[in-house]
Amino acid sequence: MEVAEKLSWVEVCSIDDVPKNAGACVEVSGKQIAVYNFEHRKEWYATDNECPHKKQMALSRGMIGDAAGEPKVACPFHKKTFSLKNGACLSGEEYKIATYPIKVENGRVFIAVS
Amino acid sequence: MxxxxxxxxxxxxxxxxxxxxxxxxxxxxxxxxxxxxxxxxxxxxxxxxxxxxxxxxxxxxxxxxxxxxxxxxxxxxxxxxxxxxxxxxxxxxxxxxxxxxxxxxxxxxxxxAFVPQVKGVEKDGIFVYRTIEDLDMMIAYAGKSKKGVVIGGGLLGLEAAKALLDLGLETHVVEFAPRLMPRQLDEAGALALKTKLESLGIQIHLNKSTSSFEGAESVNALLFADGSVLETDMVVISAGIRxxxxxxxxxxxxxxxxxxxxxxxxxxxxxxxxxxxxxxxxxxxxxxxxxxxxxxxxxxxxxxxMGGAKMFAPFDMSTKLKLIGVDVASFGDCFIAEPACKTLVLEDRNKGIYKRLNISNDGKTLLGGILVGEAENYNMLHQMVKNSMVLPPDPEDLLLPPRKGKSESAGGGLDGLPDEALVCSCEGVSKGAICSAVIEQDATDLAKIKACTKAGTGCGGCVPMVKDLITSALKAQGKVVKTVLCEHFPYSRQELLDLIKVNGLKTYDEILTKHGKGDGCEVCKPAVASMLASTFNEMILQPQHESLQDSNDRFLANIQKGGSYSVVPRIAGGEITPEKLIVIGQVAQKYNLYTKITGGQRIDMFGARVDQLPDIWEELVNAGFESGHAYAKSLRTVKSCVGSTWCRFGVQDSVGFAIEVENRYKGLRAPHKLKSAVSGCVRECAEAQSKDFGIIATEKGWNLYVCGNGGAKPQHALLLASDVDKETCLKYIDRFLMFYIKTSDPLTRTATWLNKLDGGLEYLKDVVVNDCLGIGEQLEREMDFMVETYQCEWKTVVENPELRKRFTHFVNSPKPDPTLEFKEERGQKFPKDWLVEVKK
Known part of the structure; x- marks a missing residue:
């Protein structure tokens, strides 16, 4: 990801706080963010925790996987799926969620929120 | 330019x-x-x-x-x-x-909306049904109303009646004509519809002309021309369009x-x-x-x-609708009568079905017809009219619903349909266009067909036919049409389960590496989790299984509107001591939980925060409760009537047997949820014949019924064995459940599974009772293993600090979810609505 401005990273949790191949919710300056430990791809992702469909704080409790190679999360409420890379809705609707830069250093997880 | x-x-x-x-x-x-x-x-x-x-x-x-x-x-x-x-x-x-x-x-x-100039029509509480604003006003007004009247028994009027019903009102429909839907239905068809709607709680008044709306500021009654009066709190006018x-x-x-x-x-x-x-x-x-x-x-x-030459032509007004859950269709020339044609009629007052087909006097073509109560053949019949297709030698067969076990929609007649036949009339898509999209653009499922051709995106009525066309076009191409789990596994559930067993694969990662591709998804993960659980029965929250579980299984509770969870302890057979009832009351009071008695004879507690779940369950477990598995695709409850212990009619101890059955199969994970019941006599107060497996006491023993279902498509259970003793009954249930678990597709209830099973009930009897496959003992052994390895998942969590740590909203803060909001109604708490205020 190319980011022009300098990111300010916030430490949010330890890698052990997020189950492998699943998500967990963290609070960053009053905002709920879902953090995913995508062990199977050796990748980490961060998105909004809120599913835009019914405005439920639930995406961190959704199952993750891929659709034709695109990493995704499925909302536990009505199984709307979203790309973990760009937040686009993959189940054919107009919703979109925000994604956030994330990195892991020394067993700690960091997120950049503008 | x-x-x-x-x-x-x-x-x-x-x-x-x-x-x-x-x-x-x-x-x-x-x-x-x-x-x-x-x-x-x-x-x-x-x-x-x-x-x-x-x-x-x-x-x-x-x-x-x-x-x-x-x-x-x-x-x-x-x-x-x-x-x-x-x-x-x-x-x-x-x-x-x-x-x-x-x-x-x-x-x-x-x-x-056409509003007739009737005296008093300007009063409050009188609405039309047209725009979202109309609906919002109706919803607001319905909050203070108990009873509502719709004027107009046509298509839109009945839609409005459905709305009143959904708003929880006592619903009446008033029609000026002597029958409902006079433009689409004949007298007998309208009568069948009326009977059906009345059975759903809608009261219908025909031949009524409204002469005034009574009441001071707000309407409180309708006065009819014949002098009769109908009291009401609100009125919706749906008497036609202008x-x-x-x-x-x-x-x-x-x-x-x-x-x-x-x-x-x-x-x-x-x-x-x-x-x-x-x-x-x-x-x-x-x-x-x-x-x-x-x-x-x-x-x-x-x-x-764009310079084209296309002209509009008189349009086919054939239509199929689902009105308040009742199928209604009319197509072609539906009112033509003898001597201009010959009419075939099927009237089944028992099932509320009426069908009329008008065929040409030479018996060769279909001219039109009416279907009420059952319209699965509509698409095919409509096509036969539009394309003047030659009728089969026994056209009366077209009146019968598709038989169980056969394709439920159009079926074999598709091949006879010409390529130019219009399948989706909303978007004007022909059979040929759909088939060529399947073949040339590789649009091999409904979503792709919708994207390529727009077929099925309007009213949706043609969707069953579109699906059949996709399947038949693929078959014609020699492509194998196979139900596979999802894009990650090229196997059916049964095939994958066999591979898991043969190779002794105990984790999803191993299975995916060996037999699948990609990273998995929300379809195959819970399906595999269920297969592993019903084979090896390891605790589902062990680290290697945790991420496979659907959200409800992952938190051992059902997620509810707003993001709170419900708590459902097992109350086997519905039998509970006063002491335990008091514990439930105390726990609910302490954590401020909404409580409700369920249809399965137990008590649900709603509104728990995820971080409260382990504490709540700790108290319940200490009082001797176990998980009720309401969150799992597994055995839910075994309902019972009191039977011979108290009831003067009972012939066996149904409660005792229900508890035994529930304790035997509790925690058993299956392709879908399982419900059961035991009745103490033929009066069947436990409603066992609506369950996945149900038992009814007889003078000589027990009758075992299987594959019943309530829900959206109710189906009665069928008799598998009669007058058997308890041991035999349990033996048959062991075999039946394990056979279902082995062979079913994911998320398929036993009723649907049986409908698709080649050979149907007779074959199932052969397998379970006559042991024709010689696997009876093996199935029983597998069930014994499941029973021996049962554990209460909540007890395990409560006693394990590592597992307890997972039950928190934020992993970087002990705070609960600040967006959880509740309101109060009838002295209890409820989640905040996520959309409109709908009064139930």
Whole structure:
């Protein structure tokens, strides 16, 4: 990801706080963010925790996987799926969620929120 | 060259469809396109308006999001109706004073509800059913009403009645004619519909002409011409539609005697640069009140503007609807009668089914018909009329519903359908277009077909036929049509389960590496989790299984609206001591939980925060409760009646047996949930014949029924064995359940599984009772293993600090979710609504 401005990273949790191949919710300056430990791809992702469909704080409790190679999360409420890379809705609707830069250093997880 | 300016007056479904078709054919920006809408939001799906009452949001109903218009270079002006047309200057003026020049003007003003001038019609509490604003007003008013009356027993009136029913009101329908839906149904068909609707709690009053609305400020009763009175708290008028022709009329455009803007074959009005489409247009003395002909009109105008020669023709008004859950269809010439034709009629008052087919006097072709109560053959019958297909030698077979075990929709007759047959009339898609999309564009599932051809995206009525066409086109190509789990596993559930067992694979990762590809998804993960659980029965929250579980399983509780969870302890057979009842009451009080008795004879506690779950369960476990597995695809409850212990009719101890059965199969994970019941005598108070497996006491022992289902499509359970003793009964249930677990597709209840099972009940009997496959003992051993390895998942969590740590909303803060909000109703707490306030 190319980011022009300098990111300010916030430490949010330890890698052990997020189950492998699943998500967990963290609070960053009053905002709920879902953090995913995508062990199977050796990748980490961060998105909004809120599913835009019914405005439920639930995406961190959704199952993750891929659709034709695109990493995704499925909302536990009505199984709307979203790309973990760009937040686009993959189940054919107009919703979109925000994604956030994330990195892991020394067993700690960091997120950049503008 | 300057772009031509097109102004569309009206942003309803047809006005929107015109824009969509124009952009698709001409490309965006070719014309300067301006749309004026009277309502405050972009066009929405009026056909499915009643789903607004059951929770569909406005956004879900929109034909396209507001952003679609600017993205396609269309200026959309909402809340601003056009009020005048200057035909000389070729300009229009809007209510807010916007003037706009046009080269072509498209009138898509639609219709308004026809409100008869009855005395008192201006009173409060009288509504029409047309726009989302109408609906919002109805919803607000329904909050203080108990009873509602719909005037009009036609299609829209019955839709409105459904809305009142959904709002929780006692619902009445008043119709002027001697029967319901007089335009679509004959007398016998209307009677079948009336009987069916009455059984659903709607009261129907025919031959009633309203002479006044009574009440001071607000309506409180209807007075009829025959002197009778019907009291009510609110009224919805749905007595027909009026074409919106006032702007056209003011501009001197020719209008029909009874309203409607007169148009020619190209939908041109008396002014050739002005077109009218949809419900405001009068074509050959006819207003078309359905969406499909409106879309066709839009298509003709787009074609004309692009220089094409397409003409509009009298439109087939055949239609199939689901009205309040009852199928109603009429097609072709439905009213033609003897001697002009021969009529075949099937009337099944027991099931509430009426079917009429009109066939030509030479017996060769179908002319039209009516279907009430069961209309699965509609698409095929409709095609037979439209394409003048030759009838089979015994046309009476067409009256019977598709038999169990066979394809439920059109079936074999598809091959006889010509390529030009119109399958989706909303979007005008033919059989040939669908089949070639399957073959040439690799559109091998419904979603892809919708994207490629738009078939099935309108009213959705053709979807079963489209699915069958996809399957038959694939088969014709020699492609194997196979149900696979998902894109990650090229196997059916049964095949994958065999591979898991043969290779002893105990984790998802191993299975995915060996037999799948990619990273998995929300379909295959829980399916595999279920297979592993019903084979090895390891605790589902062990680290290697945790991420496979559906959200409910992952937190061992059902996620509810708003994000809180429910708590459901097991109460086997519905038997509970006063001491345990008190514990439930105390726990619910302490944690402020909403409590409700369930249909499965136990008690649900709602509104727990995820971080409270382990504490709540700790108290319940300490009092001797176990998980009720309400969150799992597994055995839920075994319901019972009191049986011979208390009941003067009971012949066996049904409660005792129910507890034994529930404790044997508790925690057993299966492709779908399992429900059971035991009745103490033939009176069947436990309703065992509606369960996945049900037991009824006889003088000599027990009768075992299997594969029943309540839910959306109720099905009675079928007798598998009679007068057997307890041990034999349990043996058969062991075999039955394990056989189902081994062979079913994912998320398939036992009823559906049996319907698809080759050989049906007879074969199942052969396997379970006669042991024709010789696997009886093996199935019993596998069940014994499941019973021996059972553990209460909540007890395990409560005693394990590592597992308990997972039950928190934030991993970086002990705070609960600040967005959880509750309100109070009837002395208990409820989650905040996520959409409209719907009174239940």
């Amino acid at each position: 300057e772009r031509k300016s097109i102004v569309v007056v009206g942003n309803g479904m047809v006005g929107y469809k015109f824009c969509e078709k124009l952009i698709a054919k001409a490309g965006k920006g070719t014309f300067e396109l301006t749309v004026f809408g009277e309502e405050p939001r972009p066009a929405y799906d009026r056909v499915h308006l009643s789903s607004y009452f059951t929770g569909t949001s406005v956004d879900d109903l929109l034909m396209a999001p507001a952003s679609w218009y600017p993205e396609n270079d269309i200026s959309l002006i909402v809340s601003d109706p056009v009020i005048s047309i200057d035909r000389q200057a070729k300009t229009i003026t809007s209510h807010k004073g916007i003037q706009k020049k046009y080269d072509y003007l498209i009138l898509a003003t639609g219709s308004s 074409p919106r022709d006032e702007v056209a009329s003011k501009a001197g455009i020719e209008i029909g005697k009874r309203g409607g803007i007169i148009v020619n074959d190209r939908l041109q009005t008396s002014d050739p640069s002005i077109f009218a489409i949809g419900e405001c247009a009068l074509y050959q003395e006819m207003i078309y009140g359905l969406v499909a002909p409106g879309y066709e009109m839009a298509d003709v105008v787009v074609n004309t503007l």
